[in-house]
Amino acid sequence: MKRVAVFGATGSIGRSSLDVIGRHPDRLLVHALSAHRDRAGLEALIRTHRPNVAVLTDPLAADGFEAFCRLQGVRGLIGPDALDAVAAESGTDMVIAGIVGAAGLSSTLAAARAGKTLLLANKEAVVMAGALLKDAVAASGAKLVPLDSEHNAIFQCLPTHAVGARADGVHTAGVDCLWLTASGGPFRGRRRAELSAITPEQACAHPKWNMGRKISVDSATLMNKGLEVIEAHHLFDMPADRIRVVVHPESTVHSVVAYCDGSMLAQLGAPDMRVPIAHALGFPERLASGVAPLNLLELGQLRFEAPDLDTFRCLALAFAALKSGQAASIALNAANEVAVAAFLDGRLPFLGIDQVVELVLNQSRAVELSALDAILDFDQSARVLAAAAINKVVI
Known part of the structure; x- marks a missing residue:
């Protein structure tokens, strides 16, 4: 029986994970749940899943939370430091890192340092501290x-599954390049001039995936794919010039590994996060996900298109940040988080998101950051620059 901590339990990754876990009560146990300020959502999950421990990381939303947990027979904890403790404690076997943004970095590192099985959905942790995370996994x-x-998908298509665990590059031997597929988001095919009046509701209406608002906006700008390029670089030791992005509107092929002998291995599946979650929870075995398999006779055509980097400039900015180094990647992520929040709040137009990111990248200095505190300090300074850049946007 594996005891699972689901961080970001009230979000889309968390709820999908709990759905899969609930299908395997003989193998998986919900040990811990966390949320930031969605207390009502977390308390509903506590009643349903009966974890041993629950964490609400926003103290301002936590009045009465510990008392509620006591009534439920659950250990209730408050504050972000509690996540690190739960990630590292002996009662936790697996950690699902489903928290969006830089807020998930510390607990992700805590799980890696404690030698846990880390199921990583928090791409921002890798973007900010990929080398630090891989070192922790290896150690x-x-x-x-x-x-x-x-x-x-790439993990499944590589010749051996050893992400971050080996320094000799054996797990990418014979690999020519990696192809990351992108749905194209809700605005695929539109030109930049057509996006000036986009609303948050339009940007969050993804045609294929059911996701949270922040990641939905990232998909609409293609920043999500840019962050994934940086993540792939770190996870699979792949240089930037051997990582490709292709728009695939059907969202059936989830990525492709191209080998030096001309072979290309792709992983296909329905656009439902329960598929990769079930794979990760059961690895190296397979678990039922609750998702119906694809009917190959009904698939029809599979289209592949080059991304429009003139319209969706965030993807180009992400490639540039990766080539510039760690500090630029941290600045890219921080600026994007600030800009997307401003867009969702109605304080920044949609086309202002990439402008804010570019302004911050142009002001960021190139430094090497090897400690968590230094990374977080640099992240905070980039957020200050981003907040100021919002007032400089010209559409």
């Missing part, structure tokens, strides 16, 4: 399995 003997559909 502790932790197992890292990617949850993002694209990286999980």
Whole structure:
């Protein structure tokens, strides 16, 4: 029986994970749940899944939470530091890192340092601290399995599954390049001039995937794919010039590994996060996900298109940040988080998101950051620059 901590339990990754876990009560146990400020959502999950421990990381939303947990027979904890403790404690076997953004970095590192099985959906942790995370995995003997559909697909198509665990590059031997597929988001095919009046509701209406608002906006700008490019670079030791992005509107092929002999291995599946989650939870075995398999006779055509980097400039900015180094990647992520939040709040137009990111990248200095505190300090300074850049946007 594996005891699972689901961080970000009230989000789309968390709820999908709980659905899969609930299908395997003989193998998986919900040990811990967390949320940031969605107290009502977390309390509903506590009643349903009966974890041993629950964490609400926003103290301002936690009035009465500990008392509720006591009534439910659950250990209730408050504050972000509690996540690190739960990630590392002996009662936790697996950690699902489903928290969006930089907020998930510390607990992700805590799980890696404690030698846990880390099911990683928090791409921002890799973007900000990929080398630090991989070093922690290697030092502790932790197992890292990617949850993002694209990286999980690559993981399945590589000749051996050893993400971050070996320094000799054996797991990418013979690989020519990696192809990350992108749905194209809700605005695929539109030109930049057509996106000036986009609303948050339009940007969050993804044609294929059911996701949270922040990642939905990232998909609409193609920043999500840019962050995934940086993540793939770190997870699979792949240079930027050997990582490709292709728009695949059917969202059936989740990524492709191309080999030096001309072979190309692709992973296909329905656009449902329960598929990679089930793979990761059961790895190296397979678990039922609750998702119906694809009917190959009904698939029809599979289209592949080049991304429009003139319209969706965030993808180009992400490639540039990767080539510039760690500090630029941290600045890219921080600026994007600030800009997307401003867009969702109605304080920034949709086309202002990439402008804010570019302004911050142009102001960021190139430094090497090897400690968590230094990474978080640099992240915070980039957020200050991004907040100021919002007022400089010109559409």
